[in-house]
Amino acid sequence: GNSVTQMEGPVTLSEEAFLTINCTYTATGYPSLFWYVQYPGEGLQLLLKATKADDKGSNKGFEATYRKETTSFHLEKGSVQVSDSAVYFCALIYSSARQLTFGSGTQLTVLP
Amino acid sequence: EAGVTQFPSHSVIEKGQTVTLRCDPISGHDNLYWYRRVMGKEIKFLLHFVKESKQDESGMPNNRFLAERTGGTYSTLKVQPAELEDSGVYFCASSREVGELFFGEGSRLTVL
Numbered sequence: 255g256n257s258v259t260q261m262e263g264p265v266t267l268s269e270e271a272f273l274t275i276n277c278t279y280t281a282t283g284y285p286s287l288f289w290y291v292q293y294p295g296e297g298l299q300l301l302l303k304a305t306k307a308d309d310k311g312s313n314k315g316f317e318a319t320y321r322k323e324t325t326s327f328h329l330e331k332g333s334v335q336v337s338d339s340a341v342y343f344c345a346l347i348y349s350s351a352r353q354l355t356f357g358s359g360t361q362l363t364v365l366p
Numbered sequence: 367e368a369g370v371t372q373f374p375s376h377s378v379i380e381k382g383q384t385v386t387l388r389c390d391p392i393s394g395h396d397n398l399y400w401y402r403r404v405m406g407k408e409i410k411f412l413l414h415f416v417k418e419s420k421q422d423e424s425g426m427p428n429n430r431f432l433a434e435r436t437g438g439t440y441s442t443l444k445v446q447p448a449e450l451e452d453s454g455v456y457f458c459a460s461s462r463e464v465g466e467l468f469f470g471e472g473s474r475l476t477v478l
Binding site: 258354355358 | 369370403406407409457459
């Protein structure tokens with residue numbers, strides 16, 4: 255079946271540090287890939303997405319590239335801020351399905 | 367436009383009791399989903415409504431869980447009787463025919 259494996263947390267960084275959260279997936283075919291974020295006290299929000307190989311999703315300074323050859327969708331940000339502290343979830347979905355398959359989430363804490 | 371709202375935000379009950387979680391989707395969204403995150407693990411799909419019909423309930427863990435969406439508007443998820451392993455965060459999401467899923471803040475359930 256489909257699965258998503260993401261870097262275990264928690265991750266603690268200083269402000270302006272470089273962030274990478276690894277995500278790899280197991281799936282047949284070509285799913286769409288997503289990063290969701292949950293800020294404290296809020297719901298899950300779509301952060302960025304990529305729908306085909308080599309696509310790069312980007313939003314709020316975050317980027318992730320759909321790598322078919324390595325089945326990966328790593329999340330990166332060049333300079334994190336305290337306000338980026340949240341839980342980040344990698345996920346995939348097939349266009350024919352309506353179920354998102356999520357990874358286990360990575361807690362990020364950014365210290366001033 | 368109001369987002370997906372869930373109630374209660376947190377419920378603490380004893381094993382064997384009953385809890386009912388409610389989700390109000392975004393107005394006009396026919397698709398409604400329930401997901402849950404148990405013990406800090408991955409978020410898992412429970413079921414999917416299209417209007418008042420259950421499109422896919424393959425993720426429902428057992429018959430102690432009952433979801434309804436009478437009239438195709440809000441949905442309830444009842445757990446009866448609750449067990450310790452049901453503790454977690456229950457997320458609701460809604461979407462139009464094809465498109466992004468919008469999630470609520472989640473309802474945290476603690477079973478003692």
